[in-house]
Amino acid sequence: MTYILPPSLDAYIEQHSSKPDEHLQQLDRETHLKVLQPRMLSGAVQGKFLEFISTMIRPKRILEIGTYTGYSGICMAKGLVEGGTITTIDINEELSSMVRRYVDAAGLTEKFDIRTGDATRIIPELSGPFDLVFIDADKRNYSRYYELVIDKVPAGGWILADNVLWSGKVVEEATDKDTTAIRAFNELVQADERVENVLLSVRDGIMIVRKNG
Numbered sequence: 062m063t064y065i066l067p068p069s070l071d072a073y074i075e076q077h078s079s080k081p082d083e084h085l086q087q088l089d090r091e092t093h094l095k096v097l098q099p100r101m102l103s104g105a106v107q108g109k110f111l112e113f114i115s116t117m118i119r120p121k122r123i124l125e126i127g128t129y130t131g132y133s134g135i136c137m138a139k140g141l142v143e144g145g146t147i148t149t150i151d152i153n154e155e156l157s158s159m160v161r162r163y164v165d166a167a168g169l170t171e172k173f174d175i176r177t178g179d180a181t182r183i184i185p186e187l188s189g190p191f192d193l194v195f196i197d198a199d200k201r202n203y204s205r206y207y208e209l210v211i212d213k214v215p216a217g218g219w220i221l222a223d224n225v226l227w228s229g230k231v232v233e234e235a236t237d238k239d240t241t242a243i244r245a246f247n248e249l250v251q252a253d254e255r256v257e258n259v260l261l262s263v264r265d266g267i268m269i270v271r272k273n274g
């Protein structure tokens with residue numbers, strides 16, 4: 062279960078980060094027991110990171126692209142201001158009842174707008190502004206998602222994109238479609254004068270983008 066760092070350092074990082082709530086631990090366990098590709102779940106360290114980022118921003122509205130079993134969305138929702146909401150999109154309709162169950166258990170029912178369908182179709186139907194966007198769905202559409210959301214983010218707003226180091230493949234010889242798409246996304250952000258950005262080596266790499274004021 063390693064992305065970039067040696068497993069011993071990943072373990073050390075986890076041992077020195079606050080533990081997730083009981084409901085998140087249970088969601089992690091149930092995902093590993095019942096759902097395909099549990100490696101996609103954010104997990105304890107990235108989840109706490111997303112919670113902290115959201116708490117620092119204090120967004121009124123969050124957009125998440127790629128809900129999976131809801132772990133990252135629940136973490137980010139903890140930072141919403143009173144009355145704030147998170148819209149989260151996933152194409153996999155088999156997951157939505159599990160997401161709903163954990164959102165309810167976390168006491169976040171009123172804050173969640175759970176959408177099922179292709180994000181490339183759903184995002185154009187959403188009206189912004191979104192103070193915080195988390196891009197974490199299919200890697201081949203990252204650049205498209207970025208272009209679809211950028212005008213819905215206000216000046217000073219934030220976009221996070223996950224897995225932008227793609228287990229290190231971005232600097233290797235790999236020429237598969239996902240790696241190529243992630244490299245193209247990182248180039249797009251780096252060249253975009255509308256934003257400033259920093260690529261952090263947290264877990265599988267997180268690009269943090271701030272829209273200029």
Ligand code: SAH
Nearest residue numbers: 102103127129133151152153179180198199
């Ligand atoms: N954010 C989650 C993990 C997301 S995994 C977490 O950190 O816990 C990526 C998800 O993107 C999968 O659940 C997959 O179904 C979804 N996905 C893939 N292609 C999509 C598309 N075109 N539109 C919406 N969701 C998509």
Ligand code: CA
Nearest residue numbers: 101197223224
């Ligand atoms: Ca991810």
